[in-house]
Amino acid sequence: MKVMILGADGYLGWPLSLRLMARGHEVIGVDNFATRKSVKEVGSDSAIPILSMENRVKAAKDIHGYNMKFYRGDITKYGVLHKIIKEEKPDTVVHFAEQRSAPYSMINAKHAAYTMSNNIIGTINLIYAIMDIDPKIHIVKMGTMGEFGTPNFDIPESPFVDVEINGRKDRITTPKFAGSWYHWTKVHDTNNILFANKAWKITTTDIMQGPVYGTRTKEITDKKLHSRFDFDEVWGTVVNRFTVESVLGIPLTAYGAGGQIRGYLSLEDSMEALRLLVENPPESGSYRSANQFVELLSINEIADIIQKAAKKHGIDIGVEHMENPRIEADRHYYNPEIKVLPALGFHPKLKMADLSEQLVKDVMPYKARMNKFRERILPHTNWRRVENAR
Ligand SMILES: NC(=O)c1ccc[n+]([C@@H]2O[C@H](COP(=O)([O-])OP(=O)(O)OC[C@H]3O[C@@H](n4cnc5c(N)ncnc54)[C@H](O)[C@@H]3O)[C@@H](O)[C@H]2O)c1
Known part of the structure; x- marks a missing residue:
């Protein structure tokens, strides 16, 4: 299968490129390096050093023998996206190429507007490029x-969910209420994709x-292949x-009462889930929604796991x-359903408590590097405060 990964330089995009090449797929990466730039903008950097994309591609070839093409x-x-898709004619396009930080989107008007335009326009462009070049291409968004x-x-x-309002029945899109401008861009993307599927x-x-x-x-068997x-x-x-924080000796910064529950998963499990969704597309012409997580944990439970590790x-x-x-x-x-991935064979066994000791060990060698950015760990971005210009 020929797979194009938009956002191939990112935390998920790089390991997914490696996973798909390991499975024998042809991978074409695309990225504008926005994340590298935006992390530096807030005075921080990846805890684990990462190579330039040029050197990553070379390392993947030298270490595993993979051939990756990158734009x-x-x-x-x-015009840029259209040209690349037309030239490469992929079977599948995985779309990761969005501004992915909720706090970044909440900094001020400029960052909110950038997040809205970058994320929503990228997805609209992808829909139109695919409609023009080959509507059969599977978008994994x-x-x-x-x-x-x-x-x-x-x-x-x-x-969709079935509802009854004032005695009349209808089928409406599943109600959503996101918690940051970033998360709202994803809701808007979903609505746009649903509409493109309908149309x-x-x-x-x-x-x-x-x-x-x-x-x-x-x-990721070598330092040269690390993800950010x-x-x-x-x-x-x-x-x-x-x-x-634990490695730097900073008390774990739990926001609020710590009862916030989310569905977490490890990088390895994310890769496996994505591989399954790429290799098993839905019926041509259909929209498939998949919830992707492994275990529900509260902030307090995570703090406890990391403390023990x-x-x-x-x-x-x-x-x-x-x-x-x-x-x-x-x-x-908090009780989300998860049926699509298990039906494809997704049954991860390791939980955060099993992986946390290794996680602490993996970042320890970079203590001095992380220490340079310790000022950037405590929250500076207050989502309740409206700042118009910065
Ligand atoms: N990491 C997570 O925990 C997580 C959880 C849920 C959803 N996601 C989503 O998964 C996707 C990947 O996340 P990630 O953690 O790898 O983020 P990331 O920021 O590390 O990767 C995104 C990549 O897309 C690139 N990019 C952004 N805008 C672009 C543009 N206009 N053109 C080309 N490239 C562009 C960035 O430079 C970056 O390399 C994102 O859409 C994110 O919102 C991530």
Whole structure:
């Protein structure tokens, strides 16, 4: 299969490129390096050093014998994206190429507008390019479990639900209420993809993924193949942030009461889930929505897991509950459905508690490097405060 990965330089895009090449697929990567630039913009960097894309491609060839083709390009430029897809004619396009930090989207008007335009225009361009070049191309679009928010009902995997309003029955899109501008871009993307499917029968898999943590996959067998690992308050997901905090001796920064529950998964499990969805497309012309996570955990449970893992390395670390800079409930009901991936054979066995000791060990060698950015760990971005210019 020929697979194009938009956002191939990212935390997920690089390991997925390796996973698909390991499976014998031809991989074409596209990226404009926006994440590298935006992480530097907030005064931070990946905890684990990563090579330039040119050297990554070379390392993948030298270490595993993989041949990856890469294009530097901004997918919000329709002509750029159209030209690459027309030249390569992939069977599948995996779309990761979005601004993916919720706090970054909440910094001020400029960052909110950039997130809206980058994410929504990129997806619209992809839909139109595929309609023009080959409507049979399968789009695997990465959304987020955060599209749903934390509703007080069981979250269905289906994009539609049956309702009765004032005695009349209808089928409506599953209600969603996201918690940041970033998460709303994913809701808007989903609506746009649903509409394109209704209008033109594009074939899509829309993935609602929970936060991913970790450093390892089967193919990351050498330092040269590492993926980025962000840990600052803007770019780091909570598990990665807690891991680095424990190594630096900073009390784990739990926002609010710590009862916020999400569906987490490791980098390896994310790769396996994505591989299954790429290799098993839905029926041509259909829209498939898939929830993607492994276990539901609260912030307090994660803090406990990382504390125990750190202890095994001789580190005693506390937890500091602080005012929550985010707009979210810190005690709530949470019960998302997950049926699509298990039906494809996704049955991960390892949980965060099994992987956390290794995770702490993997970042330890970079303590001095991480220490340079320690100022960037405590929350600076307050989502309740409106800043118009910065
Ligand atoms: N990492 C997670 O925990 C997680 C969870 C749920 C959903 N997601 C989603 O998965 C996708 C990948 O996430 P990630 O963690 O790898 O993020 P990432 O920021 O590391 O990767 C995204 C890549 O896309 C590139 N990009 C952004 N805008 C682009 C544009 N206009 N043109 C070309 N390239 C562009 C970036 O430079 C980056 O390399 C994102 O859409 C994200 O929202 C991630």
